Structure formats: C-alpha cells, structure tokens
Amino acid sequence: MSSKLFLGHRLRRLRRDRALSQTDMAATLGISPSYLNHLERNQRPVTAALLLKLAELYDVDVRSFAAGGGTRTGPDELAEIFSDALLADLGVPRYELTELAHNSPAVADAVARLYAALKESARSPSLTAGGDARALVTPENWVRDYIQQHRNHYxxxxxxxxxxxxxxxxxxxxxxxxxxxxxxxxxxxxxxxxxxxxxxxxxxxxxxxxxxxxxxxxxxxxxxxxxxxxxxxxxxxxxxxxxxxxxxxxxxxxxxxxxxxxxxxxxxxxxMPYGRFLKACEAMRYSIDRLCGEFGANVEQIAHRLTTLSRPGARGVPFFMLRVDPAGNISKRYAGDQFPFSRFGGTCPRWNLHAAFQAAGQVVTQLIETPDGHRYFTVARTIDRPIKSDLSGGLLAVGLGCDIAHAHKLSCAEGYDLERAPVTPVGPACAICPRIDCGYRATPPAGRMLAVDRTRKTISPYPFVAG
Missing domain, CATH: 1.10.10.2910 (Arc Repressor Mutant, subunit A)
Structure with a gap:
C-alpha cells in the first residue's frame, strides 16, 4: 500500500455490529487485544494482510471498507456544511473535518442532519410551529442517506x-x-x-x-x-x-x-436478477438500449439497476445516477461508489446533464474532472415519465457516470480517446467550489476573500483569492 490506512472507527463499528469483544475479535484475527485497541484508536495503521483477514472472516468488501465503509457524511459533505455563511467565519480546516468524518462518523452524521434540518426550517418555517424538531427531518433526505449508507446494495x-x-x-x-x-x-x-x-x-x-x-x-x-x-x-x-x-x-x-x-x-x-444482469452487462458492454431489450425494462430502470452491482466477488462498474426535471430539481440520486457532486445543493452547470433536454432522445456523453483531479465518464439522456398523462409533466433526464478507469468497459465510450479527449472541469456546489476562473459561478465562495477590482472585470463574477 502506498499510504497508511487509519480505519479505527470502521474496525470498531464492525466489531460492535457483530457483538464481539476486543479479546474475541483479536483472537480470530490472530493479533493481541492491545494491538487491536491501538488500531481502533488510530494509533496503528491497518495493514494489507489484516484487511485480507477481515475480508475472509467477516465478509468485508476491502475496497469499500478502506474507502469509507458506507459512512454517510464524509469530508466533502462536511466542507459544504462549514462553508455556509453561518459557520464560514470559524475557518475550520479541512484536516479537522476529515478527522471528524473518519473518527466520529455518528457525530458527522448528526451535524449533517442538523444542517439539513436548518435548511428545511428556512424553506418551510411552518414545520417547526408545533415545536417538534423531528418534523425537519425530511423523509426523502433520510431515506436517501440511508440508501447511500448501504451503497444502494442489499x-x-x-x-x-x-x-x-x-x-x-x-x-x-x-x-x-x-x-x-x-x-x-x-x-x-x-x-x-x-x-x-x-x-x-x-x-x-x-x-x-x-x-x-x-x-x-x-x-x-x-x-x-x-x-x-x-x-x-x-x-x-x-x-x-x-x-x-x-x-x-x-x-x-x-x-x-x-x-x-x-x-x-x-x-x-x-x-433483472443479479447474476444474469451482471453477465448481460459485461457481454453487452453496459449498452443501456440493449439491456432494455434484454430485460423488458426502460432506461430509468436499467440506470437504477446499474448502481446496485456491488456484490462482493461479483461487482459491476460502480455507477452514480441522477434524475432531474427541466427546472433542475433532483428526484433521484444513487451511487454504487462515491458520488462526485454536492449533497445539499444541485449539480454543476458545466456537467451536461441538463443539455440532454436540448437533445431529447439522444445520448450525450462527456468527460468531467472534479477539483480533486478525479475524472469521470458520464452519459445523459432524456426519459419519459412513467405514466402518460397531461398532468404528469414533461420529460425527465437521467445522468449516469463512472470513474474513467472503468470507461473502457462501456460501449458508449467506444471511439473515445480517453487520454486525449477534452475534459470539462466541474465542481460541487458553487459555495464550496475551489475553481477560480469559472464563468458559471452563481455565488461567491464561502470563507474566501474576494479579489474584485473595479478597474477590470473577470470571467467569473466572483473572483477570489486562492489558498
């Protein structure tokens, strides 16, 4: 391994979920209870050999365990919360947010829930009229977070x-x-x-x-x-x-x-039974239209199913998925792996998901790069609503994406020079996006000093000081 893995909270949660004492788990892993205690307190890194033992003994998926273990609120989500005008003056450094997400995941989840409730109270003040704060926990957000905690796989x-x-x-x-x-x-x-x-x-x-x-x-x-x-x-x-x-x-x-x-x-x-569906995906190179024909399903059903292929030992390409209406309202958000966009806001306007509405029925592809340097291959297309009705509204759009490392497996990426094709820089919500020269920026970046000069106008309406 190129970097040390400090996974104490995940190891401790795994042990507690299985109702094991430190002595019991240490015995099965072939290590001393004191060493396990050091691991759980992040005083020792988890080794590759120990990860393999965890996978063998407790049916742990090594990749998800090492990457986040299904934690709902990560450093990016916390950064978005602490960029809010209410908190931005605190100047909480990134490393503290990372430590909170990794070492106290339940507390991080609580912070995210409180922030979501605050946003909801501003949108619907009447919800707090009865004095019950639970009314501010919106059903769709709670369920969405729970599903993502399990990486949309059961x-x-x-x-x-x-x-x-x-x-x-x-x-x-x-x-x-x-x-x-x-x-x-x-x-x-x-x-x-x-x-x-x-x-x-x-x-x-x-x-x-x-x-x-x-x-x-x-x-x-x-x-x-x-x-x-x-x-x-x-x-x-x-x-x-x-x-x-x-x-x-x-x-x-x-x-x-x-x-x-x-x-x-x-x-x-x-x-779409798992084994048969995964086999068809691989044989058909994840062609959505061919999968629709094979399983008698529509585009949205196939897209949703693609985000669920996380069975240990039989994994598919880890996709993320969004469904939006022409106004930009997000009604579905699923991810088989990490989701590269804002949890509390919308999508970056530079991602061409919304361009699908101008090319109804066509497949729109794009390579995007997030500020951390990760690249994703994305596909967007319009879909019909489930029911034919004058009252059901117009088209919706579905966006699918995966890490560029998997793009060679996709039929819709054939002909792409993935090394040289143009890449569109995208970001999370504008308030936390670190990109300086973006003409699409809708709000000034929270916690950053503006670099506005009245003698000149920049491409971005809110230039700011980097760093």
Whole structure:
C-alpha cells in the first residue's frame, strides 16, 4: 500500500455490529487485544494482510471498507456544511473535518442532519410551529442517506429476488409469469383499468378483494415493474419489515417511504436478477438500449439497476445516477461508489446533464474532472415519465457516470480517446467550489476573500483569492 490506512472507527463499528469483544475479535484475527485497541484508536495503521483477514472472516468488501465503509457524511459533505455563511467565519480546516468524518462518523452524521434540518426550517418555517424538531427531518433526505449508507446494495434482498426472478424468467415477457405468481401463490388478481377508475394513483392494491389494479396509462415496462413491486411486497414481507425495523426510521411516515423504496429495489432485482444482469452487462458492454431489450425494462430502470452491482466477488462498474426535471430539481440520486457532486445543493452547470433536454432522445456523453483531479465518464439522456398523462409533466433526464478507469468497459465510450479527449472541469456546489476562473459561478465562495477590482472585470463574477 502506498499510504497508511487509519480505519479505527470502521474496525470498531464492525466489531460492535457483530457483538464481539476486543479479546474475541483479536483472537480470530490472530493479533493481541492491545494491538487491536491501538488500531481502533488510530494509533496503528491497518495493514494489507489484516484487511485480507477481515475480508475472509467477516465478509468485508476491502475496497469499500478502506474507502469509507458506507459512512454517510464524509469530508466533502462536511466542507459544504462549514462553508455556509453561518459557520464560514470559524475557518475550520479541512484536516479537522476529515478527522471528524473518519473518527466520529455518528457525530458527522448528526451535524449533517442538523444542517439539513436548518435548511428545511428556512424553506418551510411552518414545520417547526408545533415545536417538534423531528418534523425537519425530511423523509426523502433520510431515506436517501440511508440508501447511500448501504451503497444502494442489499445482499438479503438480492439473494431472495434472484431466486424468485430466476424462477419466473421468460424470454417473451415477465408480465405473465409475474401475474400468474401473484394469482397462484397469493390469490391476488391483477387487472388493467382506466385512469379514471384510479383517480390520482397509478396502481392500487385492494386487500379486501385481493385485487391489484394498474392504470392503463402506465407504459408497458412500468406495468411490469408494478407487478414485480406488488409481488415483492407479498413474497418478501417479513424480510422488508425486518429491514425497516433495523433501520429505525424516526417516524412511521419515513418508515413507509423506506419500505416502499426497498420494495422498489426488490422489484428491479426480480426483473433483472443479479447474476444474469451482471453477465448481460459485461457481454453487452453496459449498452443501456440493449439491456432494455434484454430485460423488458426502460432506461430509468436499467440506470437504477446499474448502481446496485456491488456484490462482493461479483461487482459491476460502480455507477452514480441522477434524475432531474427541466427546472433542475433532483428526484433521484444513487451511487454504487462515491458520488462526485454536492449533497445539499444541485449539480454543476458545466456537467451536461441538463443539455440532454436540448437533445431529447439522444445520448450525450462527456468527460468531467472534479477539483480533486478525479475524472469521470458520464452519459445523459432524456426519459419519459412513467405514466402518460397531461398532468404528469414533461420529460425527465437521467445522468449516469463512472470513474474513467472503468470507461473502457462501456460501449458508449467506444471511439473515445480517453487520454486525449477534452475534459470539462466541474465542481460541487458553487459555495464550496475551489475553481477560480469559472464563468458559471452563481455565488461567491464561502470563507474566501474576494479579489474584485473595479478597474477590470473577470470571467467569473466572483473572483477570489486562492489558498
């Protein structure tokens, strides 16, 4: 290893999650309890040999364990928080934020939750009228953070869905096997009805009549997904309930949203069983259109599934994914690895995700580079909304990206000279972006002294002093 790895908090969390004492874990690892204590207190680095032992004994993924272990709030997110005008004058150095994220991850998560609540209280002051601060923990942010903590991968759901999906696989269409399984195993009849019968919902399960109603306006791939979702609710009910209980959501509404999100995950895994999907991805060089044809899925379903391929020993390309509307509102954000953009803000305007709306139906590719020097190959394209309706709005856009080291595996990168192709510098939220000469900058950088000179105008509206 080229650098020392101090992973004390992750090692301590791993031990506590398995209800082991330091003496017990030290014995299994073949080290002394005092040495383990030094490791947990970051007084000794974790060696490569010890990482391999952890992988063997505790089914630890070495890469994610060494890279962050699924911690929700990292140094970049903390830097974004402490760049806020309320905190910027403190001048908290980067190394302190890194130490907080690595050594006290629960505290870092708490700081992030408080900051998110502060932002929400400014947006919706009425939420605090009753004096209950929990109202400021928005469901979508809580669930999004929980999913990202697990890198959008759930082994127990994958295993169950792979078994079921493999048994139902049909080269013609998954709809009929799914419908039969609902009827034969659970006594649930599925029926397509007019949107007028459903009002403002696209699918509805009538438990009393054991009837599952699907809107006629849902697109074919979304009908298949609806059937898989209802089947997941029935087949995996105990597993889903246990997973939600273990997550300990702060209120029943958030628990319901998490339950729905996990069932959606399971539905995608039923339609696209892990082993078969990964094999097809590799054979088809991650061609989204070919994968859509292979699995009877749409672009968004394939894109979401691509972010879940994190099974130890059988990993796919680690993608990140965003879904936005023309106004820039982010409605989905998933990552199989690190996500290179702002957690609390939007995307960098220099990333061409939004350009997809000007090239509807076309694939828009781009090489981008973040301020830390990491490069990513990205793909953007528009998608239709799930339901055909005058009230459902217009197009959405999906952006996918992966580290440039994996780009050679992608069909859409064929013909690219990845070493010489133009690279677009992008950044996180403007308030924390360190790029000086950016004409797209919308806000001055927090905690930086402006270098405005009234005798000249710069490309950036807010030039600042570097360093």
């Amino acid at each position: 082994p127990a759901l994958e295993e169950a869905a792979e078994t079921l999906g493999g048994a139902l696989s049909d080269p013609l269409s998954m709809q009929e096997p799914l419908r039969r399984r609902l009827k034969d195993a659970w006594g649930i009849s599925a029926r397509v009805v007019s949107q007028g019968e459903l009002g403002n919902v696209s699918q509805l399960f009538d438990a009393d009549r054991r009837l599952f109603l699907i809107s006629s306006q849902l697109r074919p791939e979304n009908r298949t997904f609806a059937l898989a979702y209802q089947l997941a609710l029935a087949e995996f009910a105990p597993l889903l309930e246990r997973m939600v209980a273990e997550a300990a959501p702060p209120d029943p509404g958030i628990g319901q949203l998490l339950h729905m999100s996990l069932a959606n995950y399971a539905a995608g895994a039923i339609m």
